Amino acid sequence: MLKIAVAKGRVAEKLNALLMDTRDYKDIMDLNSRKLVFVSEEKEIVFFLVKPSDVPVYVGCGAADVGIVGKDVLMESKSSAYEIMDLKTCKCRIVLAGPSEKSGVRPIVRKIATKYPRIASEYFNKKSEPVEIIKLDGSIELAPIVGLSDAIVDIVESGNTLRENGLIVYENICDITARMIANKVSYKMKNKSISIFASAVSDVVEGGGTCAQNVVMGG
Ligand code: PRP
Numbered sequence: 201m202l203k204i205a206v207a208k209g210r211v212a213e214k215l216n217a218l219l220m221d222t223r224d225y226k227d228i229m230d231l232n233s234r235k236l237v238f239v240s241e242e243k244e245i246v247f248f249l250v251k252p253s254d255v256p257v258y259v260g261c262g263a264a265d266v267g268i269v270g271k272d273v274l275m276e277s278k279s280s281a282y283e284i285m286d287l288k289t290c291k292c293r294i295v296l297a298g299p300s301e302k303s304g305v306r307p308i309v310r311k312i313a314t315k316y317p318r319i320a321s322e323y324f325n326k327k328s329e330p331v332e333i334i335k336l337d338g339s340i341e342l343a344p345i346v347g348l349s350d351a352i353v354d355i356v357e358s359g360n361t362l363r364e365n366g367l368i369v370y371e372n373i374c375d376i377t378a379r380m381i382a383n384k385v386s387y388k389m390k391n392k393s394i395s396i397f398a399s400a401v402s403d404v405v406e407g408g409g410t411c412a413q414n415v416v417m418g419g
Pocket of ligand 1: 339340355356357358359360
């Protein structure tokens with residue numbers, strides 16, 4: 201049985217949309233139910249839905265052989281696994297954003313609110329800009345509005361949340377898409393079943409899934 205941990209929410213929805221185009225994996229997941237586990241005995245596969253930040257944990261320890269999760273989560277994670285495919289979906293970006301400035305020049309920022317402390321620290325370290333990182337778990341856009349921070353490092357998809365809260369993008373940090381990852385031991389021991397699943401997904405990814413085998417994430 202191949203065990204696949206899928207990030208709940210947008211990633212699960214996009215993955216399921218892709219799977220609906222496959223011959224073998226359609227109709228296994230029902231995202232309208234409250235179920236967390238979806239088994240196909242026939243295809244010898246089980247999907248389970250987990251909180252995005254928990255996907256690298258499940259895959260890292262082998263409770264899942266494969267994970268489907270956003271690159272943002274992988275960049276923030278310390279777990280190690282092989283990143284085996286770019287699914288080219290759930291496209292968004294990580295940005296530095298803050299209140300709109302009339303001058304058009306990015307203000308000096310000292311306090312940064314984010315749910316991505318690792319990505320934010322690396323970004324400002326590279327620029328040799330000393331900042332204080334304030335870790336939050338959600339509603340990041342609120343932080344500069346109420347004076348908790350000068351700016352935010354956050355994920356942006358449509359840009360609506362920034363706009364509706366009077367914030368603008370100061371700088372792009374990186375582009376993000378959903379990725380397929382594999383447990384290192386599973387990648388050896390269950391290579392055939394992982395390859396069959398990965399190949400079926402790759403076939404329905406626009407332009408084909410980009411495979412990046414043996415790329416170690418996190419660390
Ligand atoms: C994310 C992110 C932004 C929003 C961006 O939050 O932190 O708030 O989505 O999307 P948009 O550019 O399409 O408006 P999420 O929905 O994950 O909720 P959260 O605030 O609880 O983290």
